Amino acid sequence: MGRKSLYLLMLGVFLACYVYTPLPENIEEPWRLMWLNTHLKTIVHLATFVELLGLNHFIDSMMIGMSFSEVPPTSDENVTVTETTFNDVPVRVYVPKRKSEALRRGMFYIHGGGWCLGSAALQNYDLLSRWTADRLDAVVISTDYRLAPKYHFPTQFEDVYNALRWFLQEKVLAKYGVNPERVGVSGDSAGGNLAAAVTQQLLGDVDVKIKLKVQSLIYPALQPLDLDSPSYRENSDFSILSKSLMARFWSEYFTTDRSLEKAMLSHQHVPVESSHLFKFVNWSSLLPERFIKGHVYSNPTYDSSELSKKYPGFLDVRAAPLLADDDRLRGLPLTYIITCQHDVLRDDGIMYVTRLRNAGVRVTHNHVEDGFHGALLFLNSKISYRMINQYISWLSENL
Ligand SMILES: *[C@@H]1O[C@H](CO)[C@@H](O)[C@H](O)[C@H]1NC(C)=O
Numbered sequence: 260m261g262r263k264s265l266y267l268l269m270l271g272v273f274l275a276c277y278v279y280t281p282l283p284e285n286i287e288e289p290w291r292l293m294w295l296n297t298h299l300k301t302i303v304h305l306a307t308f309v310e311l312l313g314l315n316h317f318i319d320s321m322m323i324g325m326s327f328s329e330v331p332p333t334s335d336e337n338v339t340v341t342e343t344t345f346n347d348v349p350v351r352v353y354v355p356k357r358k359s360e361a362l363r364r365g366m367f368y369i370h371g372g373g374w375c376l377g378s379a380a381l382q383n384y385d386l387l388s389r390w391t392a393d394r395l396d397a398v399v400i401s402t403d404y405r406l407a408p409k410y411h412f413p414t415q416f417e418d419v420y421n422a423l424r425w426f427l428q429e430k431v432l433a434k435y436g437v438n439p440e441r442v443g444v445s446g447d448s449a450g451g452n453l454a455a456a457v458t459q460q461l462l463g464d465v466d467v468k469i470k471l472k473v474q475s476l477i478y479p480a481l482q483p484l485d486l487d488s489p490s491y492r493e494n495s496d497f498s499i500l501s502k503s504l505m506a507r508f509w510s511e512y513f514t515t516d517r518s519l520e521k522a523m524l525s526h527q528h529v530p531v532e533s534s535h536l537f538k539f540v541n542w543s544s545l546l547p548e549r550f551i552k553g554h555v556y557s558n559p560t561y562d563s564s565e566l567s568k569k570y571p572g573f574l575d576v577r578a579a580p581l582l583a584d585d586d587r588l589r590g591l592p593l594t595y596i597i598t599c600q601h602d603v604l605r606d607d608g609i610m611y612v613t614r615l616r617n618a619g620v621r622v623t624h625n626h627v628e629d630g631f632h633g634a635l636l637f638l639n640s641k642i643s644y645r646m647i648n649q650y651i652s653w654l655s656e657n658l
């Protein structure tokens with residue numbers, strides 16, 4: 260064998276090891292997922308490297324890596340797509356072209372991306388909004404919001420809330436032909452976090468007369484207090500969203516100071532004065548036995564470095580909807596929650612299912628046994644079509 264072919268062989272072995280990711284047995288189309296994983300891993304590695312060199316913030320490099328999949332607001336044969344602003348917040352509006360006798364459903368959608376990344380213009384969000392508009396005969400508002408690291412909490416929350424409040428005015432709904440009794444909110448991942456947070460906030464908002472009919476939360480992030488639940492432990496190195504990346508996203512939501520992230524990873528960021536909040540995220544009492552399996556709950560440790568005085572956001576219910584007490588949960592609209600087995604955020608969603616049901620809220624829980632974080636928007640895969648079909652048929656029965 261010549262030297263050239265030896266190098267080629269070594270390169271081939273290196274690439275195969277880089278691409279190969281051990282995946283749980285029940286994952287459908289594993290090669291597709293490995294390919295996506297390699298793509299994301301490469302972006303994360305490059306972004307980490309560029310940050311180590313001191314050239315660019317990690318998140319800014321990730322943003323550049325993702326911006327290639329943005330698409331313009333182009334109408335198709337079924338749906339008219341436009342861009343506008345609601346209360347100064349940019350939104351994309353999807354209106355079905357076919358004539359409608361009655362007023363339509365309204366769906367307000369919030370994209371994910373760890374409060375740092377993403378936009379309504381990303382191709383997969385754009386397609387999901389088109390399909391939702393077309394198949395539900397709904398007007399879909401897909402909102403943007405300002406992102407970290409440039410903007411921190413509560414900017415993301417407030418942008419989304421301001422856009423939603425604009426939409427929920429009688430005259431605005433009338434302009435788009437939307438039935439005020441059939442409006443829902445939906446979002447995935449960090450967008451699911453924002454969806455849960457604005458839905459809670461609306462309940463107590465006396466200025467908004469129109470109420471939501473449903474909320475739908477797709478593998479939402481709901482609390483940054485305990486990043487050591489069984490799902491965080493079991494999936495800490497899982498390709499699409501690792502525990503360390505989730506800790507980075509959570510801390511970037513509140514500050515660019517990396518000491519919060521470190522404290523979150525060692526579970527020493529909550530001050531002892533806030534110890535009462537742990538009962539709202541106590542997985543040993545809120546998860547069904549089959550998700551606890553052999554995991555042993557250890558009581559929290561506390562922070563003495565006053566991080567929460569500097570960055571109070573992470574204890575704020577508008578950032579962490581699971582920290583709401585039962586009074587704040589009572590009266591929430593009919594809820595659909597998707598959780599995925601192979602996802603660090605799985606237990607956040609399941610704990611919210613338990614807490615909402617305990618507070619008397621009607622919840623449909625769709626737990627996807629072969630699901631992983633991001634699966635619903637992993638377009639062109641079987642699992643994505645299956646989850647989108649389940650999601651849209653739930654909405655068509657309940658919204
Ligand atoms: C428009 O709707 C028709 C009928 O449902 C469908 O066959 C077609 O693929 C849709 N077009 C687009 C661009 O989605």
Ligand SMILES: *[C@@H]1O[C@H](CO)[C@@H](O)[C@H](O)[C@H]1NC(C)=O
Binds near residue numbers: 537541543544558559
């Ligand atoms: C969590 O729940 C377990 C079991 O119900 C209980 O023993 C423990 O004291 C709780 N811990 C906290 C911090 O709420």
